[in-house]
Amino acid sequence: MNTGKAAAALALAALIALPAAHPISAGEAQAAQPVSEMTPYETYVDPDTFYNGAVLDLKTDGDVHSWITRELENMRYCYNINTINVYGLEGFDEGDSNENKDFLFQELARLGMKVVVRIESYNSATFAFQESDLDYVMNTYQKLIEYVSGDGKRQQVAYFALNMPVDDGNVQNNLGGINSKLSKERQVSYAASFVRRMREATQSCGFDDAKLYLSIFYGWDNSYQTPSYAPAGADGYFINNYSYPVDANNLPDASASDEELINQNRLSISMSTYLSQYAGMPLVVESGFHTLEYNDGVVPNQTAGLVRDKEAKMRAMKATLNFYQSYFTEVKGWLYFGYNLYKEEGTPAAVMDWSLVYPTEGQVEAENGYRLGGAVSKTEETAGGGIAISMEKAGDGLAFYECAAINQLGLRYRAASPVKLGVYVDDELKQTVELEPTEGYADRFLSLTVMKGAHISLRLEEDGALLLDSIGAYAQLEAENGELSGNAAIAPEEAASNGAAVSGLASENDGIRMTGIRGGARVKVRYRADEDSVIRVSVEGGDSAEISLKASAEYADMSAALNVPAGANLQVTGLSGSAVIDYVSLSGVPQAGATTAPTTPPEGEPPGGGGLSPILVVVICLVVFLVGVVVVTAVMLKRPVKKP
Ligand SMILES: [Ca+2]
Numbered sequence: 310m311n312t313g314k315a316a317a318a319l320a321l322a323a324l325i326a327l328p329a330a331h332p333i334s335a336g337e338a339q340a341a342q343p344v345s346e347m348t349p350y351e352t353y354v355d356p357d358t359f360y361n362g363a364v365l366d367l368k369t370d371g372d373v374h375s376w377i378t379r380e381l382e383n384m385r386y387c388y389n390i391n392t393i394n395v396y397g398l399e400g401f402d403e404g405d406s407n408e409n410k411d412f413l414f415q416e417l418a419r420l421g422m423k424v425v426v427r428i429e430s431y432n433s434a435t436f437a438f439q440e441s442d443l444d445y446v447m448n449t450y451q452k453l454i455e456y457v458s459g460d461g462k463r464q465q466v467a468y469f470a471l472n473m474p475v476d477d478g479n480v481q482n483n484l485g486g487i488n489s490k491l492s493k494e495r496q497v498s499y500a501a502s503f504v505r506r507m508r509e510a511t512q513s514c515g516f517d518d519a520k521l522y523l524s525i526f527y528g529w530d531n532s533y534q535t536p537s538y539a540p541a542g543a544d545g546y547f548i549n550n551y552s553y554p555v556d557a558n559n560l561p562d563a564s565a566s567d568e569e570l571i572n573q574n575r576l577s578i579s580m581s582t583y584l585s586q587y588a589g590m591p592l593v594v595e596s597g598f599h600t601l602e603y604n605d606g607v608v609p610n611q612t613a614g615l616v617r618d619k620e621a622k623m624r625a626m627k628a629t630l631n632f633y634q635s636y637f638t639e640v641k642g643w644l645y646f647g648y649n650l651y652k653e654e655g656t657p658a659a660v661m662d663w664s665l666v667y668p669t670e671g672q673v674e675a676e677n678g679y680r681l682g683g684a685v686s687k688t689e690e691t692a693g694g695g696i697a698i699s700m701e702k703a704g705d706g707l708a709f710y711e712c713a714a715i716n717q718l719g720l721r722y723r724a725a726s727p728v729k730l731g732v733y734v735d736d737e738l739k740q741t742v743e744l745e746p747t748e749g750y751a752d753r754f755l756s757l758t759v760m761k762g763a764h765i766s767l768r769l770e771e772d773g774a775l776l777l778d779s780i781g782a783y784a785q786l787e788a789e790n791g792e793l794s795g796n797a798a799i800a801p802e803e804a805a806s807n808g809a810a811v812s813g814l815a816s817e818n819d820g821i822r823m824t825g826i827r828g829g830a831r832v833k834v835r836y837r838a839d840e841d842s843v844i845r846v847s848v849e850g851g852d853s854a855e856i857s858l859k860a861s862a863e864y865a866d867m868s869a870a871l872n873v874p875a876g877a878n879l880q881v882t883g884l885s886g887s888a889v890i891d892y893v894s895l896s897g898v899p900q901a902g903a904t905t906a907p908t909t910p911p912e913g914e915p916p917g918g919g920g921l922s923p924i925l926v927v928v929i930c931l932v933v934f935l936v937g938v939v940v941v942t943a944v945m946l947k948r949p950v951k952k953p
């Protein structure tokens with residue numbers, strides 16, 4: 310399976326919706342950022358002692374410099390990553406430009422981080438581990454080798470990763486099978502030539518002590534009789550060694566032992582073979598984890614690195630690092646796959662969450678955000694997680710990356726006097742919110758439309774005193790976030806969105822009020838009801854719609870046409886029955902000044918009815934575009950990489 314081309318394509322997939330980012334100064338990113346739980350690396354170490362590595366999927370659209378600064382600082386300070394592994398560095402700039410690379414190396418140097426330079430591509434159709442195959446490889450990378458070997462650049466190079474493409478079916482065919490006598494002989498002689506020519510190329514550029522690491526691969530089932538490349542005199546090696554679950558249909562949960570979580574026995578097989586060939590030689594491991602949870606419990610046919618859920622993933626990452634560091638002094642680093650990578654793989658295709666960075670979705674503690682300016686964490690007994698973020702000066706704030714598509718933002722905060730908070734999406738000010746003084750922590754909900762993948766930042770617009778406990782990123786207008794009246798009450802419900810719904814809507818006195826919401830031409834209500842019920846949804850000072858809700862034990866959807874101007878207040882009241890309302894969502898574009906006659910849709914409208922919202926249309930277009938990008942990239946790039 311080819312990850313190299315995917316890396317290039319996915320840089321777009323993951324990040325295309327992330328244009329301009331505000332440059333964060335070194336001072337802003339300084340100390341005391343909390344380390345994410347979703348990292349293998351609990352402590353930061355100097356890259357010369359151990360490569361705390363991860364794949365950074367390069368992004369080439371939008372403000373690349375700001376993106377570089379933001380991601381490297383996030384990797385360095387929130388994930389303890391000291392080394393980045395990048396695919397396609399040779400294509401990071403267009404033509405002869407070095408602008409992006411220059412800035413990348415400048416930032417790596419500023420942060421004391423290193424980069425692995427991959428010598429990866431080869432001509433798959435004809436490649437047969439012959440000396441002549443190296444002409445293509447060396448020609449392809451000559452410019453990059455010259456660039457990274459230059460003074461001021463080579464200081465940030467961890468090592469050159471030299472690809473031995475033994476897992477490529479074409480290559481195997483060209484040699485009469487992977488375990489053929491010819492294959493074994495050629496691998497050894499090619500490795501020697503590869504190392505020799507790379508030494509010549511780097512030394513001629515003044516990089517006298519470049520480290521050259523050869524890839525080692527013993528097959529996904531350890532069935533390859535890969536010969537020792539020791540005669541080539543490489544400085545070290547790197548190996549793909551993924552954890553495969555013992556039973557993909559019965560994955561252990563986070564409480565399982567380390568050994569079971571990472572299928573340690575299996576990892577040990579490759580390691581034993583390595584030690585039999587290269588005892589004492591430096592080794593870097595490449596592997597990653599993705600979750601069944603992310604694919605809603607559907608087992609993908611790509612099971613390398615598959616674990617049950619995020620909890621299990623957090624534990625598996627730490628267990629993996631511990632395994633290698635405890636038992637193998639040879640292991641000098643781990644390149645986790647990958648820091649920001651969501652990758653489509655397998656048949657049928659499923660997107661896999663290799664990433665360490667998860668979307669901002671649902672309730673997120675403020676202390677997990679990225680602090681801006683002089684924002685600091687503060688111990689607060691009454692705050693969620695016992696911590697809130699304190700902001701006092703204009704510009705102090707928090708940023709949340711990789712946002713899910715949302716329509717509502719919640720803020721749980723405390724303030725002694727009014728505070729002006731700017732709400733930014735991709736660094737564009739969307740609204741300035743006046744937060745009222747509160748007694749203790751209070752919730753405020755804003756209508757805010759955010760595209761998937763964008764980043765939100767919240768900053769004080771003026772000096773003040775704000776304690777932010779958590780934010781909520783909601784795809785819908787959750788009923789339980791509204792102002793409740795009469796007998797309306799929040800009911801915790803596992804099956805409901807955001808884990809709660811509102812019950813008690815039996816009469817006109819019982820209501821849910823949602824303020825300042827996004828506009829639309831159609832409302833959809835998600836509900837359940839023990840009996841046939843009727844509710845009214847009305848726009849304050851505008852139209853209203855009576856909606857009949859058929860009895861349904863499961864949560865179901867019902868929608869109705871209703872013109873809702875942007876920023877309107879919406880009131881949901883009971884008329885009869887006993888509906889439990891989970892959330893309301895809006896779609897379509899409101900008509901200025903138009904009047905909508907109250908309507909009720911035909912009975913039996915299927916759940917999820919209501920047509921495509923503009924956001925959904927945009928998302929679909931984006932997906933279609935990205936599929937195109939992936940296909941085009943796959944055709945254009947022939948950069949196979951070992952990966953499951
Ligand atoms: Ca908190």
Ligand SMILES: [Ca+2]
Pocket residue numbers: 787788789805806807808809810890891892
């Ligand atoms: Ca809800």
